[in-house]
Amino acid sequence: MTARLVADRVETVIEVLDYHEHGSERFAHVVIDEASYGDGLGDAEFCVSLDELLAIGGAS
Secondary structure, eight states, rough: OOOEEEETTTTTEEEEEEEEEEETEEEEEEEEGGGGGHHHHHHHHEEEGGEEEEEEOOOO
16 A cells, blocks of 8 residues: 555645745645545646645555
8 A cells, every 4th residue: 555645634735846945944846636626627736735644554
């Protein structure tokens, strides 16, 4: 199983595109699974603070 990244325990990150900094804070440019919103608009790309991300699950 592959670990999933979750922002605010609601949005499921399906892909991390890159990492970068804004000032001294680290961020990830991520793709959020469309099922997190249920709006029918498909997956969405966001810049998310690493402090907001939590890895759940793990490799087995």
